[in-house]
Amino acid sequence: MKVLLIDDHPLILAALQQVIQRFGDAVEVIGVGTARAAREVLQAHADVDLVLLDLQxxxxxxxxxxxxxxxxxxxxxxxxxxxxxxxxDVIRSIDCGAMGFVPKRASNDTLYEALHMVMSGGIYVPPMSMGGVGGSPGPGGGSVRDAAIAAPFQRPVALDALSLTPRQKEVLALLLQAKPNKLIARELNLSVETVKDHVAAVLRALNVSSRTQAVLAVSQMAQGSGLPAAWRAAPRA
Structure with missing residues (x-):
């Protein structure tokens, strides 16, 4: 496994590398301190398996x-x-496509567990309350805004109690990969309108009002009770 670490603090890079090495001797870690250097690494190494990114x-x-x-x-x-x-910041990161968000104040064990979840195809976010969240929308427009100013988040029931149809479960799995309705329709051989109906049903079942909230809800439920393999978000293609 090859991992790219991007952080402009050498001590943080060293600490992250120590955690990454827990995955085994076969892990190769590349640490850089700038976005420019990270671009060069990704261009030169097509076999990078995971990126850890500092926002600052x-x-x-x-x-x-x-x-x-x-x-x-x-x-x-x-x-x-x-x-x-x-x-x-958690919401905006997930909305921009991150598969996980780990605060630096988290323990090494938490970071290891989060990375293991991501490498297994899941999504990790720290436990948090969604009610009363502020913040401005991201570059993509309304999806962050919708998630940030929606009504107070209500944690839905366990995934296995949502009573989704098999097709709705397939739609949810693709939704967790951040795929738009057109791509979901193409993969499942459905019309876009049918996909919209399934997405709406999934959001109602999760008791959320946006795709980003759905990702956060599924992630936090996964941490609470264990996410069945059939519900895991497959690596985004």
Whole structure:
């Protein structure tokens, strides 16, 4: 496994590398301190399996870098490791395509468990309340705004009690990969209108009002009770 660490603090890079090495001797870690250096690594190494990204970089905005990498390398999961633990930053990171968000104040064990979840195809976010979250919308427009100012988040029932149809479960799995309705329709051989109906049913079942909230809800339920394999978000392709 090859992991790219992006953080402009050498001590943080060293601490992250120590955690990554717990995955075994076969792990190769590349640490860089700038977005420019990270771009060069990704261009030179097509076999990077995981990226850990700090949002506060000296030469670039972390959210912009996240969106750039998710667009250019959609098969490579990105986990944000940030000094911030604001819910608005968590929401925006997930909305930009991050597969995980770990505050730097988290323990090494928490970071290890989060990375293991992501590498297994899941999504990790820290426990948090969604009610009363502030923050401005991200570059993509309304989806962050919808998630940030929606009515107070209500944790839904366990996934196995949602009573979704098999087709709705397939739609949810693709939704967790951040795929738009057109791609979901193509993969499932459905009309876009039918996919919209399934997405609406999934959001109602999860008791949320946006795709980003759905990702956060599923992630937090997974941490609470264990996410069945059939519900895991497959690596984004």
């Amino acid at each position: 970089l000296g030469d670039a905005d972390g959210f912009e870098v996240l969106g750039e990498f998710r667009s250019a390398y959609p098969a490579v999961p990105v986990v944000v490791v940030s000094a911030s633990d604001r819910a608005s």
